[in-house]
Amino acid sequence: MNRYESILKDVGLKRTDIRLRMLNIFMNSEIALSHHDVCEQLGDGYDKVTVYRNIYTFVNKGVLHETPNDGRSAKFACNLQDVSKTGAHAHFICEICGNTFCLQFRNSSELSLPGNFKVNHLSIVAQGVCSECDKNEKY
Amino acid sequence: MNRYESILKDVGLKRTDIRLRMLNIFMNSEIALSHHDVCEQLGDGYDKVTVYRNIYTFVNKGVLHETPNDGRSAKFACNLQDVSKTGAHAHFICEICGNTFCLQFRNSSELSLPGNFKVNHLSIVAQGVCSECDKNEKY
DNA sequence: GATTAGATGCAACTAATTTGCATTTAGATT
DNA sequence: AATCTAAATGCAAATTAGTTGCATCTAATC
Numbered sequence: 165m166n167r168y169e170s171i172l173k174d175v176g177l178k179r180t181d182i183r184l185r186m187l188n189i190f191m192n193s194e195i196a197l198s199h200h201d202v203c204e205q206l207g208d209g210y211d212k213v214t215v216y217r218n219i220y221t222f223v224n225k226g227v228l229h230e231t232p233n234d235g236r237s238a239k240f241a242c243n244l245q246d247v248s249k250t251g252a253h254a255h256f257i258c259e260i261c262g263n264t265f266c267l268q269f270r271n272s273s274e275l276s277l278p279g280n281f282k283v284n285h286l287s288i289v290a291q292g293v294c295s296e297c298d299k300n301e302k303y
Numbered sequence: 304m305n306r307y308e309s310i311l312k313d314v315g316l317k318r319t320d321i322r323l324r325m326l327n328i329f330m331n332s333e334i335a336l337s338h339h340d341v342c343e344q345l346g347d348g349y350d351k352v353t354v355y356r357n358i359y360t361f362v363n364k365g366v367l368h369e370t371p372n373d374g375r376s377a378k379f380a381c382n383l384q385d386v387s388k389t390g391a392h393a394h395f396i397c398e399i400c401g402n403t404f405c406l407q408f409r410n411s412s413e414l415s416l417p418g419n420f421k422v423n424h425l426s427i428v429a430q431g432v433c434s435e436c437d438k439n440e441k442y
Numbered sequence: 443g444a445t446t447a448g449a450t451g452c453a454a455c456t457a458a459t460t461t462g463c464a465t466t467t468a469g470a471t472t
Numbered sequence: 473a474a475t476c477t478a479a480a481t482g483c484a485a486a487t488t489a490g491t492t493g494c495a496t497c498t499a500a501t502c
Contacts, residue, residue, distance in 0.1 A: 178448065178499050199489080211451050216490065218449090232371045232428045236459070237489060253426040260436035267429070275427060280434035287392040288414060289371045289426045294397035294404065295419035301399075317468050317479065338458080350482045355459070357480090375490070376458060443502105450497070458489070466481070472474085 167191075175225040182210055186218055187227070187242075196231040196239035196255070196264035231255050231264045232289065241266050256281055306330075314364040321349055325357055326366070326381075335370040335378035335394070335403035370394050370403045371428065380405050395420055 165173070168187040172179050189205045190197065197205075202215055219240055222228040228240045234257050244266060254267040254275055269275045277283070293301070304312070307326040311318050328344045329336065336344075341354055358379055361367040367379045373396050383405060393406040393414055408414045416422070432440070 180449065180499080182450080213452080213491080214450055221449095232426070234430075236377060238375065252424070254429070255426070256429045256431070256433065258433035258436055259430055260432055260440075263433060265433065267427075269427065275429070277429070278434060280437050281429075281431060282437060283429045283431040285391070285430040287371070287394070287428045287430070288406075288408065289428060290393070290395045290406070290414070290416070290420075290422045291373075291398055291424040291426070292395070292420060292422040293399055294395065294402060295417060297397055297399035298419050298421060319468075319480065321481080352460085352483080353481055360480095445502080446498100446500095448497105448499085450495105452493105452495090454492085456489100456491070458487100460487070461485085462483105464481105464483090466479105467477105468479080469477095471476075 171227060175227060177221065177225065182206070182214060183218055185210075186215070186222070190222075190228060190240070190242045193241070194265065196233075196241040196266065198233075198235075198237045198239050200237065201239075229253065231266065232257065233264065234259075234262055239264050244268065256283075259284065310366060314366060316360065316364065321345070321353060322357055324349075325354070325361075329361075329367060329379070329381045332380070333404065335372075335380040335405065337372075337374075337376045337378050339376065340378075368392065370405070371396065372403065373398075373401055378403050383407065395422075398423065 168184045168191070169179055171187060172183060177183065185206060186202060189202060199212070199216055199219060202219070203210065203212055206215065219228065223230060223240065226243060229243050231239045231241050231253075232255055233239045241264070252269065254269040256265040256267055256277065257263070258265075265278070267275060267277065307323045307330070308318055310326060311322060316322065324345060325341060328341060338351070338355055338358060341358070342349065342351055345354065358367065362369060362379065365382060368382050370378045370380055371394055372378045380403070391408060393408040395404040395406055395416065396402070397404075404417070406414060406416065
C-alpha cells in the first residue's frame with residue numbers, strides 16, 4: 165500500500181484511480197491548484213464533476229484546504245503537518261505569476277518565507293463567529 | 304460638494320449617479336459586499352455590468368479593496384484610512400453568517416477585534432513577488 | 443461471487459464574470 | 473451657452489465557474 169492509498173484508507177475513502185492521481189498531483193505541487201489546474205494535469209478521460217466532488221471530499225476529510233485566492237476561482241492545497249495542531253495557515257500569493265504558496269508558521273511573529281520572496285502587502289484573516297451570530301447561537 | 308463627490312474628484316473619476324450611490328453603499332456598510340449585494344442595494348434601474356466596472360475602477364483607484372472571501376464570489380470594502388500607510392489589512396470572516404468585517408490593525412501583534420468576536424482560525428496572507436518572478440523581473 | 447454504499451460519468455443547469463459595441467453624458471474648452 | 477471628447481453607461485451575448493440529478497459502475501466487505 166503506497167502513501168496515497170494509505171491516506172485514502174486513513175480518512176475512510178475508497179481507493180480509486182482518479183483519487184490516487186489527484187493526491188499525487190496535490191502532494192507534488194509547490195503551489196495551490198484550482199479545479200482547472202487539476203483537470204489540466206489529469207489530462208483527458210476524467211470527468212470535471214468528479215474532480216470537483218473529490219476536491220471537496222478531500223477538504224471535508226482534512227486532506228486539502230482551500231487557500232485565499234487572487235483570482236476568481238478557488239484554489240486548494242494539501243494540509244501541512246502543523247496545520248491540524250495550530251489551526252493556523254499562512255500563504256504567499258505572488259502578484260506577478262498569481263501562484264499561491266503555503267508557508268509554515270507557528271505563531272504570528274514567526275513566519276518563514278522562502279529565500280528571495282518579497283512581501284509587499286500583509287493581510288490577516290481571522291475566521292470565527294461574529295457577535296451577532298454568537299448572540300443567536302443555541303447552547 | 305459632498306463627501307462622495309470629493310472622493311470621485313480626488314481620484315479623477317467623473318461624478319455619476321451610480322458612482323455616488325455605490326460609494327454611499329460601501330461607506331455605510333460594516334461588512335464587505337459582493338457585486339450581487341451592491342446590485343441588490345442599488346435596486347432596479349442600474350446595469351450590472353456598470354456595477355462590475357465601477358467596482359474594479361474603485362479598486363484600481365484605491366477606493367475599495369477586494370477582501371478574502373469564503374464563498375465563490377468576490378467581496379469588496381472601502382479602504383480604511385490606515386491601510387494606505389501600512390499596506391496591511393485584517394479581516395474577520397464569520398463562519399456562520401458568512402459576513403466579512405474589516406478590522407483595524409497596525410502591526411501583526413496588535414489586532415483589535417470587536418467585542419464578542421470569537422476567532423477559531425487564523426490565517427496570514429502575504430502578497431508580493433516570488434523568487435521565480437523576482438529573478439525574471441527587468442530593472 | 444453476491445451485495446451495497448459509495449464513487450463516477452453525463453447532461454443539463456445556475457451563477458459569476460467578461461467582452462464588444464453602440465449610445466450617452468460629465469466636464470473641459472471655446 | 474454651444475461644442476467637443478474622453479469617459480461612462482446600457483444592452484446583448486459569450487465565457488467561465490460551479491452545482492444538481494440521476495443512472496451506472498465498482499471497491500471493499502461479507
